[in-house]
Amino acid sequence: xxxxxxxxxxxxxxxxxxxxxxxxxxxxxxxxxxxxxxxxxxxxxxxxxxxxxxxxxxxxxxxxxxxxxxxxxxxxxxxxxxxxxxxxxxxxxxxxxxxxxxxxxxxxxxxxxxxxxxxxxxxxxxxxxxxxxxxxxxxxxxxxxxxxxxxxxxxxxxxxxxxxxxxxxxxxxxxxxxxxxxxxxxxxxxxxxxxxxxxxxxxxxxxxxxxxxxxxxxxxxxxxxxxxxxxxxxxxxxxxxxxxxxxxxxxxxxxxxxxxxxxxxxxxxxxxxxxxxxxxxxxxxxxxxxxxxxxxxxxxxxxxxxxxxxxxxxxxxxxxxxxxxxxxxxxxxxxxxxxxxxxxxxxxxxxxxxxxxxxxxxxxxxxxxxxxxxxxxxxxxxxxxxxxxxxxxxxxxxxxxxxxxxxxxxxxxxxxxxxxxxxxxxxxxxxxxxxxxxxxxxxxxxxxxxxxxxxxxxxxxxxxxxxxxxxxxxxxxxxxxxxxxxxxxxxxxxxxxxxxxxxxxxxxxxxxxxxxxxxxxxxxxxxxxxxxxxxxxxxxxxxxxxxxxxxxxxxxxxxxxxxxxxxxxxxxxxxxxxxxxxxxxxxxxxxxxxxxxxxxxxxxxxxxxxxxxxxxxxxxxxxxxxxxxxxxxxxxxxxxxxxxxxxxxxxxxxxxxxxxxxxxxxxxxxxxxxxxxx
Numbered sequence: 001x002x003x004x005x006x007x008x009x010x011x012x013x014x015x016x017x018x019x020x021x022x023x024x025x026x027x028x029x030x031x032x033x034x035x036x037x038x039x040x041x042x043x044x045x046x047x048x049x050x051x052x053x054x055x056x057x058x059x060x061x062x063x064x065x066x067x068x069x070x071x072x073x074x075x076x077x078x079x080x081x082x083x084x085x086x087x088x089x090x091x092x093x094x095x096x097x098x099x100x101x102x103x104x105x106x107x108x109x110x111x112x113x114x115x116x117x118x119x120x121x122x123x124x125x126x127x128x129x130x131x132x133x134x135x136x137x138x139x140x141x142x143x144x145x146x147x148x149x150x151x152x153x154x155x156x157x158x159x160x161x162x163x164x165x166x167x168x169x170x171x172x173x174x175x176x177x178x179x180x181x182x183x184x185x186x187x188x189x190x191x192x193x194x195x196x197x198x199x200x201x202x203x204x205x206x207x208x209x210x211x212x213x214x215x216x217x218x219x220x221x222x223x224x225x226x227x228x229x230x231x232x233x234x235x236x237x238x239x240x241x242x243x244x245x246x247x248x249x250x251x252x253x254x255x256x257x258x259x260x261x262x263x264x265x266x267x268x269x270x271x272x273x274x275x276x277x278x279x280x281x282x283x284x285x286x287x288x289x290x291x292x293x294x295x296x297x298x299x300x301x302x303x304x305x306x307x308x309x310x311x312x313x314x315x316x317x318x319x320x321x322x323x324x325x326x327x328x329x330x331x332x333x334x335x336x337x338x339x340x341x342x343x344x345x346x347x348x349x350x351x352x353x354x355x356x357x358x359x360x361x362x363x364x365x366x367x368x369x370x371x372x373x374x375x376x377x378x379x380x381x382x383x384x385x386x387x388x389x390x391x392x393x394x395x396x397x398x399x400x401x402x403x404x405x406x407x408x409x410x411x412x413x414x415x416x417x418x419x420x421x422x423x424x425x426x427x428x429x430x431x432x433x434x435x436x437x438x439x440x441x442x443x444x445x446x447x448x449x450x451x452x453x454x455x456x457x458x459x460x461x462x463x464x465x466x467x468x469x470x471x472x473x474x475x476x477x478x479x480x481x482x483x484x485x486x487x488x489x490x491x492x493x494x495x496x497x498x499x500x501x502x503x504x505x506x507x508x509x510x511x512x513x514x515x516x517x518x519x520x521x522x523x524x525x526x527x528x529x530x531x532x533x534x535x536x537x538x539x540x541x542x543x544x545x546x547x548x549x550x551x552x553x554x555x556x557x558x559x560x561x562x563x564x565x566x567x568x569x570x571x572x573x574x575x576x577x578x579x580x581x582x583x584x585x586x587x588x589x590x591x592x593x594x595x596x597x598x599x600x601x602x603x604x605x606x607x608x609x610x611x612x613x614x615x616x617x618x619x620x621x622x623x624x625x626x627x628x629x630x631x632x633x634x635x636x637x638x639x640x641x642x643x644x645x646x647x648x649x650x651x652x653x654x655x656x657x658x659x660x661x662x663x664x665x666x667x668x669x670x671x672x673x674x675x676x677x678x
Contacts, residue, residue: 082586093650130192135159140260158257179314223253232353259362271360275334279309280316356451366471368517378466417495475514503530503552542595629661
């Protein structure tokens with residue numbers, strides 16, 4: 001998830017600055033509520049001037065989670081619900097796991113996953129081979145069992161993007177102005193390495209998991225050759241129609257699949273995140289910056305709000321559908337949630353447009369008190385929004401199926417976090433409020449295609465890059481806000497209280513009536529991330545948190561079978577600010593230790609930790625390490641680029657001098673068996 005919004009860090013290059021003007025960072029109209037406004041309205045200017053805005057007021061805004069205070073004897077870290085000896089923080093070429101646990105590599109980029117797949121030959125890659133091999137940069141991991149014991153099942157894995165400089169020999173760093181090194185064959189290999197994998201895995205008597213290579217279920221899902229259908233309000237819409245698909249009902253593939261989710265009935269949801277980066281235009285200036293002169297005004301505005309065209313890849317040089325000059329409607333067909341039936345390789349995946357079009361980080365599902373399907377999803381961009389979808393119907397034998405009507409007949413909501421500690425979920429429904437033809441929304445299809453612009457009009461709260469959102473028990477939900485170094489002091493709001501936040505924070509929502517379908521609730525900040533010993537960082541942790549336990553840039557999360565919250569991190573290049581590699585942390589959410597964190601697993605240098613996903617038994621944890629070895633400064637796209645195929649920062653997991661680093665899925669089990677961290 002390092003390919004984020006062009007720049008995620010203030011330490012960026014000149015090309016990034018030149019390109020930034022066409023991204024959507026400055027265009028959000030809702031940057032108008034300051035923390036001063038919040039404090040004045042909630043507590044009054046007189047109280048603030050008198051100096052009485054103390055612990056009570058701060059606790060009300062930030063919860064009781066993590067006040068920076070002297071250590072207190074009442075909450076001992078020994079009482080933690082996470083029963084493991086914490087790792088020591090660091091950053092080196094290998095992965096590390098807490099004592100008493102195994103962390104075994106299960107699948108690596110290039111591993112053959114079908115019976116007829118060739119063995120991986122990194123020096124002679126082809127698109128045909130990659131279509132039968134495990135893809136690149138594994139991100140979301142899900143699992144659905146095939147037997148009652150759960151010892152056989154289907155692993156569903158997203159492949160978010162590619163790092164061509166460490167994938168291909170002799171290529172090195174590419175320049176946006178030309179991508180001279182990227183041939184059509186290399187582009188096709190990249191496309192074949194994107195998307196997702198569905199593979200059968202089995203657990204042996206020794207507790208180890210392995211690939212069932214000859215399984216009928218094993219397949220790749222890619223933007224090169226996988227046909228998908230479109231449903232919901234935007235299906236068949238005039239703005240979804242292209243030369244290749246004049247009906248606006250089918251599309252080839254899915255890209256930038258970051259996090260995702262599994263439905264209650266065992267299908268696999270792939271979230272399309274930074275789709276804008278794949279689109280191309282021939283109209284560029286000398287620096288390779290898109291030239292929108294002559295573009296129809298409304299289209300330029302819509303594309304600008306989504307950052308189209310990003311020109312992160314050279315795909316548009318060889319495939320017309322990625323070139324907006326030739327297919328101006330094609331970007332509207334991306335940025336959706338895709339449902340896959342892992343048990344039926346012949347079933348075409350479905351893009352569900354009722355869940356809105358934006359840079360979906362994930363699609364985590366739960367069930368409301370009265371049986372409605374609820375899906376939480378963040379728009380991972382600075383100053384964008386948190387969303388929730390609630391189905392119109394309820395889950396029953398007829399609706400708990402692939403392609404369910406629950407995904408086409410429902411309401412998408414966007415969140416407003418108010419200064420009084422309440423959250424309101426506002427419906428994005430055509431004809432309600434400002435979502436009318438007078439404001440450019442002629443039907444519900446327009447509202448879903450231009451979800452960001454509709455949310456702008458409703459006054460949603462601009463957030464610090466909302467990434468994964470995990471619904472929890474009793475109507476709770478946890479939102480990962482990764483960072484936002486561009487937020488200025490006059491742009492802070494109650495839910496995003498730090499300007500120039502490099503390290504992010506986590507919000508806990510409690511929905512009214514403990515019901516995930518509620519349209520109102522309350523919120524508090526669980527932790528404010530970063531080094532608590534550096535005053536200007538403004539971090540807030542439980543004071544029992546150790547030097548190893550604090551982290552920066554929360555990204556993905558999971559709740560295990562015992563209701564405990566686990567956090568994985570994505571610092572981008574900002575690990576250089578912390579000295580820590582990315583990793584997995586157990587984070588307390590209740591009691592005297594609320595806001596206490598412990599380090600369980602850490603990545604090799606340059607790697608980001610994705611997943612995590614717990615088997616229902618609680619005895620297996622699936623993790624994904626993506627872009628290992630891509631260590632260093634960022635290029636014009638915001639990607640780490642010092643490492644190359646010939647000289648990576650690590651050669652994990654093979655440590656073979658002839659092999660570059662390979663993104664991999666890791667399986668964690670307890671030595672001797674048993675639940676993890678119990």
